[in-house]
Amino acid sequence: MATPSKKDQLFLGSFIHSTKLDELTYLHNAAVFVDAQGKIVHVERDCDEQRAREALVPRLGWGAGEDELVVVRGGGTGEFFFPGFVDTHLHASQYPNVGIFGKSTLLDWLNTYTFPLEASLSDQAKARKVYSRVIRKTLSHGTTCAAYYATVDVPSTNLLADLCLSYGQRALVGRVCMDQLAPSYYRDESPAASLAATRESIAYIESIDPSRSLIRPVLTPRFAPSCSAPLMRGLGDLAAEMPHLPIQTHISENKNEIALVAELFPKASTGAADDSYAGVYDAFGLLTDRTILAHGVHLSESEATLIASRKAKVSHCPCSNSAITSGAARVRWLLEKGVVCGLGTDMSGGYSPSVLEAARLAALVSRHVAMGGDEKAKLSVEEVLYLATRGGAEVVGLEDRVGGFEVGMDWDAQLVGLGVVDPLGEGVVDDQEDGNVDVFGWETWPDLVAKWVYNGDDRNTKKVWVKGRLVHERK
Numbered sequence: 001m002a003t004p005s006k007k008d009q010l011f012l013g014s015f016i017h018s019t020k021l022d023e024l025t026y027l028h029n030a031a032v033f034v035d036a037q038g039k040i041v042h043v044e045r046d047c048d049e050q051r052a053r054e055a056l057v058p059r060l061g062w063g064a065g066e067d068e069l070v071v072v073r074g075g076g077t078g079e080f081f082f083p084g085f086v087d088t089h090l091h092a093s094q095y096p097n098v099g100i101f102g103k104s105t106l107l108d109w110l111n112t113y114t115f116p117l118e119a120s121l122s123d124q125a126k127a128r129k130v131y132s133r134v135i136r137k138t139l140s141h142g143t144t145c146a147a148y149y150a151t152v153d154v155p156s157t158n159l160l161a162d163l164c165l166s167y168g169q170r171a172l173v174g175r176v177c178m179d180q181l182a183p184s185y186y187r188d189e190s191p192a193a194s195l196a197a198t199r200e201s202i203a204y205i206e207s208i209d210p211s212r213s214l215i216r217p218v219l220t221p222r223f224a225p226s227c228s229a230p231l232m233r234g235l236g237d238l239a240a241e242m243p244h245l246p247i248q249t250h251i252s253e254n255k256n257e258i259a260l261v262a263e264l265f266p267k268a269s270t271g272a273a274d275d276s277y278a279g280v281y282d283a284f285g286l287l288t289d290r291t292i293l294a295h296g297v298h299l300s301e302s303e304a305t306l307i308a309s310r311k312a313k314v315s316h317c318p319c320s321n322s323a324i325t326s327g328a329a330r331v332r333w334l335l336e337k338g339v340v341c342g343l344g345t346d347m348s349g350g351y352s353p354s355v356l357e358a359a360r361l362a363a364l365v366s367r368h369v370a371m372g373g374d375e376k377a378k379l380s381v382e383e384v385l386y387l388a389t390r391g392g393a394e395v396v397g398l399e400d401r402v403g404g405f406e407v408g409m410d411w412d413a414q415l416v417g418l419g420v421v422d423p424l425g426e427g428v429v430d431d432q433e434d435g436n437v438d439v440f441g442w443e444t445w446p447d448l449v450a451k452w453v454y455n456g457d458d459r460n461t462k463k464v465w466v467k468g469r470l471v472h473e474r475k
């Protein structure tokens, strides 16, 4: 479980964060002051420990004794503080299935692998085991904020929220709504039952963190095919009644899914301008500036324009889109349309719990899009890291709180360490423990960051904090 900080903290060393889509800012020999509530209260460049303690700590009215101030020094070779990752789309309930997808595609994957596992998590003991592990695992990969889907079951969804709070992970937690096209053993009995269960789960999650300091509920229509029109309408009404609630769902992931949506929701039935998938969510009041749309692989021009005009956000899930062969989402095209994008692991459509891996795959998939003819589609290291942090924060509606190191933001951060430089210059170091990145000592900082993105993993994630609390430490 997470250790509450309750003390003022001083972080010293190198800090790297995104300041624009294609720009990382490097602060070396800097000091970041984080108060006992986990907020960044001051950032000082060119500041060693002595100056921080003597000149700045008293100015903040802090005590400098060991009982009052925690000092965290980053500054080893290739060591830097980086904002925590935001995973904008993952299914906590599918975690035991990571890697298990064979050659399936979306609709058969749901029926074969996914629904049976999700249904089984109404067993509380099993849900506890699965949810504890997914939270601890994602924290160990630097995910400080996650937008989770749980299951249809209210008690186990609520348990996921409890566990996020006790492990200290910032989270959106959604009870999955689905009242059709799912097995009879795993769906809501009626639209009314689905809405009542949703309200029950929202009320519980809001009760355990009334100030929404870490945990918040999220309306979760699974996707249009599994929600009847009355349920979609009811959820749209609920979204209007509770304008603070985020909404998450899937869109345009797979071509058979898109055909199914057009068949289930012809424009005549919804009053939408066309038969498009985005138009269906819009017709039911679910396409809003609080909506997180996962995938968006096959969106049309007019859908992207509609999504941009509603200020809905897209969670790009390159691991899942590749694993279950959904397609290659055009992230540059979405960004140029003005759609805010972040990254999602989408476990277990995606097999990896790591947002760093999602960033790497976003870079690779963008190269496939480029090879398909759109040369400017390629995403740089800076851009994928922006999506993993600032972009993700905006997708989940927390851009004022997390994603960077500005004063006023919460200290949601990771200490990254890239291993040791060969001390004797003989090309032999015992750095197995330090992971997969080899540092030679002559790299520039941008080179080190690129090596982290393309070869790093959780062995490089040395410490992780959420709202100032140390929530993971690699021993």
Ligand SMILES: Nc1nc2[nH]cnc2c(=O)[nH]1
Residues within 6 Å of the ligand: 091, 106, 110, 114, 222, 223, 250, 253, 320, 346, 349
């Ligand atoms: N990737 C993915 N797509 C979906 N569409 C509807 N449900 C799901 C799901 O669980 N995962």
Ligand SMILES: [Zn+2]
Residues within 6 Å of the ligand: 089, 090, 091, 250, 294, 346, 349
């Ligand atoms: Zn998903």
